Amino acid sequence: MKALMKLQRGEGFVELKEVEAPRPDADEVLIAVRRAGVCGTDIHILHDEFPKARPPFVLGHEFSGVVEEVGREVRGWKVGDRVVSETSAHFCGRCRFCQRGDTQICPEREAYGYVRNGAFAKYIVVKAKLLHRIPDSVSDSEAALSEPLAVCVHSAYHRTKVEPGDVALVTGPGAVGLIMFQVVKAAGAKVILCGMDSDRERLRLGAELGADRCVNVEREDLASIVMETTEGYGVDKSYECAGAKGAVIDCLRLTRRGGTIVQVGLFGRPIEIPYEEIALKELSIIGCFAQNHDSWDPALRLLADRKVKTGPLVSAEYPLDRWKEAFERSERREGLKYLLYPIG
Numbered sequence: 001m002k003a004l005m006k007l008q009r010g011e012g013f014v015e016l017k018e019v020e021a022p023r024p025d026a027d028e029v030l031i032a033v034r035r036a037g038v039c040g041t042d043i044h045i046l047h048d049e050f051p052k053a054r055p056p057f058v059l060g061h062e063f064s065g066v067v068e069e070v071g072r073e074v075r076g077w078k079v080g081d082r083v084v085s086e087t088s089a090h091f092c093g094r095c096r097f098c099q100r101g102d103t104q105i106c107p108e109r110e111a112y113g114y115v116r117n118g119a120f121a122k123y124i125v126v127k128a129k130l131l132h133r134i135p136d137s138v139s140d141s142e143a144a145l146s147e148p149l150a151v152c153v154h155s156a157y158h159r160t161k162v163e164p165g166d167v168a169l170v171t172g173p174g175a176v177g178l179i180m181f182q183v184v185k186a187a188g189a190k191v192i193l194c195g196m197d198s199d200r201e202r203l204r205l206g207a208e209l210g211a212d213r214c215v216n217v218e219r220e221d222l223a224s225i226v227m228e229t230t231e232g233y234g235v236d237k238s239y240e241c242a243g244a245k246g247a248v249i250d251c252l253r254l255t256r257r258g259g260t261i262v263q264v265g266l267f268g269r270p271i272e273i274p275y276e277e278i279a280l281k282e283l284s285i286i287g288c289f290a291q292n293h294d295s296w297d298p299a300l301r302l303l304a305d306r307k308v309k310t311g312p313l314v315s316a317e318y319p320l321d322r323w324k325e326a327f328e329r330s331e332r333r334e335g336l337k338y339l340l341y342p343i344g
Contacts, residue, residue, distance in 0.1 A: 002344040003121035004323050006045055006055040006114075014046050014059070016321060018344075022117065022125040023069075029077055029128050030069040031085070035144035035317065035339045036119040037062035038326050040174075040243070040266065045114060046327060049268040053114040060120035060340070061087045061113030064134060064143035074128040084146045084300075086130040087290060089116035104154075104290040111290070120320060122342035132296045135304035141317065142303060144339055145310035148176050150291035150299040152183040155262050157298060159288045160237060164188030169226065169235040169254060171195075172242025172265060173202035173214075175313050175337045180239050180264065181211050186307040189237075192229065194222055194250070198333060205336070209309060217250070226254045233257075239264055245271040252277040260284040313337045 001021045007013045024030045042059050044050040067081040077083075091098050091106035098106050112118045112126065134143045156162050166189040170181040173195040181191045193211040195203050196218050203214040213229065215222050226235055234256035240247050243265030251261045252274060261283060278285060291299075302308040315335025318326045319342075326338035 001122040002320055002342070003058045003117070004060070004320060004340075005058050006053065008055050009053075010048050012046065013055070016323065019058075019121070021123050024071040024125050026071040026073040027128055028071045028125050029067050029074060029083075029131065031065035031083060031124050031126060032068045033063050033065045033119050033122060033124055033342050034140040035064050035341055036060040037144050037147070038330050038338045038340065039148070040330075041114065043327060043331050044266065044268050047268075050114060052111070057113070057115060058117040058119075058121050058124075059113055060118035061111060062144055062147040063119035063124065064140045064146070065119070065124070068123065071128065077128055077131060082134040082140070082143070083131045084134060084143050084296070085112070085126045085132070086150075086293060086296060087111045087113065087147060088130070088292070089127065101292055101294060104292050120323070120340055122344065132300060135300060138300070138303050139311065141314050141339060142310045145175070145179070145313065145337065146296070146299055146303065147291070149179050149183070149303065149308060149310060150295040151264070151288070152176065152180045153299045153302070154291040154295040155180065155239060155264050155288040156183045156187065158294065159286050160260055160262055162187035162189050162237065166190070166236040167192070167230050169194065169238040169251065171238065171240050171247035171250060172244065173199050173206050174241065174333075176264060177239075177241035178202065178206055178209065178313055178336070179308060179310065180241050181206065182209060182308040183302065184237075184239065185210055185212075186302060190229070192226060192235065195242075202336065205312060209312065222250060223254060230256065234259060236260070237262065241265050243267050245273065248273050252281075252283070255281070255283060257281045258283070260286060262286045262288055264288050314339055317341060319343050
């Protein structure tokens, strides 16, 4: 089968290779990939900016598929089931993090798509315990974005808890930001979504999807809008999804005293920020990385209930042999989300 691989550390070294199709072990299932999403992490891996990557491996960790074969010890799953999968291919199960369910930060964690072989291929093998069933009303393309949706659920419902009546700021109207604001709004918050001049179309989509206010920070005064909306206090919670220094600074200055900032975006490099604001305003800073088992069922319910829509975020779908086009358009920030589907 054809698979898109990161062959070694360093800039580039991503190639479409002919590899042997995997076979499931006793506790695993073989999944025929239907759609797989290009993520910012994949771009970081291409440029050797993601230190957790351990090549060689097949890229791709956001996907939907159909069960093709089940291992002899697998129960509850059968050929033909439509599924998505958690990304933690391995975790120890013994450390204090695993014991409380936070497998995403287990020191031994190995993930599909940047340590173990991922979904940019015709088939992927995953542990049966990681599977979740795709609701009948959800398409393969919509389901392929359930992993970033689960990340947003983990951020907004587990790492923090959105309260009805909260005012939240979401920075960066990329795929994660557009999913995040929908998750936050579904919990009863009012949401201000902000981006730059280059994000005009993304902000327009955010307005169509229900953001209470979409702000172009290069043409409008974000601070004035936030303060007017919050009676001068600042937002209760900020979700930084841009992975940009300026967005972090906006969160620090516009989150109310005693409020919370959730860092979701990744930068790929060190940044310099006015860190003292955390102390002066008694801010809580929460990091969020990936997702865990408890994130997935709520995420899929949001999809099934149409409280979160991922379909409008898909800009195009490409066969795997056109991966460069999908990567390049993602990196140029054209459109939003690109999906790959297998060949050969």
